[in-house]
Amino acid sequence: MFLFDAHLDLSMNALEWNRDLTQELNTIREREKNMTDKPDRGLGVVSFPEMRRANIGMCVGTQIARFVKPDSLIPGWNSQAQAWAQTQGQIAWYNAMEEAGEIVQIRDFPALKKHLALWQNAESTENLPIGYILSLEGADSLISLKNLEIAYNYGLRAVGPAHYGPGVYAYGTDADQPLSQKGKDLLKAMDALNIILDATHLCDTAFWEAMEIYTGPVWASHNLTRTIVPHNRQFSDEMIMELVGRKAVIGMAFDAWMMVPGWIRGKSTPQSTGVKIEHIVQHIDHICQLAGNTNHVGIGSDLDGAYGKEQSPGDLESIADLQTIPGLLRKRGYAEKDIEQIMWSNWVDFLERAWS
Template identity: 65%
Template sequence: MFIIDAHLDLSMNAMEWNRNLRLPVNEIRAREKGLTDKPDRGRGVVALPELRKGNIGLVVATQIARFVAPDNPLPGWFSPEQAWAQTQGQLAWYQAMEEAGEMVAITDLTSLDRHLAVWNNEKPNDQKPIGYILSLEGADSIVDTYYLQWAYEYGLRAVGPAHYGPGRYAQGTDATGKMTPLGHELLKEMERLNIILDATHLCDDSFWDAMDHFNGPVWASHNNCRALVDHNRQFSDEQIKELIARNAVIGGALDAWMMLPGWERGVSDPQAMNCSLEVMIDHLDHICQLAGNALHVGIGSDLDGAFGKEQCPYDLETIADLQKVATLLEKRGYSATDIENVMHGNWLRFLRNAWSK
């Protein structure tokens, strides 16, 4: 079945992890054997050949670069201009992948329909480019709001105003507080340009502030449920209901600590904790029960988002195993139409609605 994954940090992996994503996963792992600079060395699960193998023909792919103030202990750049330059290097990698025929930017309904026709032509996937919708995870690198016009012109179509901690535009995971005045300006410019608001990572205060000030399309590319894992990184039922009311789609994430309670980074083991793909289905099903239908969930795996096999479902060897999700949904009693919606249909409906304006 055709799959859309709404959150992959491909350029981060290419540029900061120095992974050649044109190679199969096993070759990337072999190249990293013995390296210890990152906790997931030799354990990555994402590469372009594996996306093709899994029939994952369309992804939301990120740029990411955080600005950190002097009192912020998180890793990041010491000025917005440096952060901007980092995202431009990431953009250059995506453009190089386009030039090589490995990827293709999807920016409007015309390019979307053209791309879907290629992936539905019943020919082997080996030579098909991976379609990508460009998203910015954390808006710190937008030096000033007029930079957003430039970003839109090079293909940016979704923005998450915050990532982890405090930000220039909004407050993210583990932080508190509303959006800044600059953040309200950002939302206005996003609305003018019809850029999708990614509510993922907004802390509760900033989430509700954004909902009060933004009238454009909203999604949550990679988020799970606080009712199942009690942490501010997850959405409360009230937040999920607000997103449902706004016709949003929420992508289920596969980072183990977000999937089940009690996970200890670097200590817990997926098999021992019984962290399987079924657990993501639990989160998706919770959202479906709140909605009364299966129209507001999809996949936003976040795989290789600074973690690998050591911190993802034990029954997933590479991202190609997302194909198993369809079978798991069927076992839960989901209809064929519901399954197609979860695997790709809900994201496509969302994009058609958002881009038809």
């Protein structure tokens, strides 16, 4: 089945992890086998060939670069200018991958429809370019609103104002503060440009303020449910219903600690917790039961989002294993149309509304 993955940190893997995503997964892992600088070395699950095996013809590819103050416990760049420069390097990589025929940027709905037809009508997708929509995860790298306009002109179509901890525009996971004036101004500027607001990572206070201020299209590219796994990174039922009311789609993330309760960072493993791909169906079903339909769930895997197999479902060897989801949903009683919605068409329908 065709698959639209709404959150992949492709350029971060290329520039910060120094992974050549054009290579086979085994080649990438072999090159990292003696490296110890990051806990997921040799355990990555994403590459372009593997994405094609997963039939991921469309994705949301991110830029990401955090600004941090001197006392921060979270890694990041020491100035917004450095963070901006990092995102510009990421854009250069996306451009190089386009020139190589690996990917193609999607900026509007006619281009999306054309690309979707290419994949769905092709006899073989082995050598087709993967479509990507450009998103910014955490807005710290935007030195001013002028940078937002520059980014829009090179294709930026979605922005998540926050990531982890304190941010220039909004506080995120494991922090909580009202939106700053800069954050409010950013939302208004995004509204004017019709840039999608990604509600993922917004702290609770900022989430509710953003819902009051922002009138444009809202999605949550990679988020799960607080009822199943209690943590401020997850959405409460009230947040989910707010997003349902906004006709949003919520992408299911495959970071193991978000999927099952009781995960202890640095200690738990997929084997010790028994986390498997099927656990995502619990989160899917919870949202569908709240909404009363399947219109608001998609896939936003966040695979290789600074973790690998050590923090993924135990039965996931590569991103291609996302293709087990349709079978799991059938076992749960989901109809084929509902499964197609979850796997790809909810995102397409959302973008048709957002970009009309």
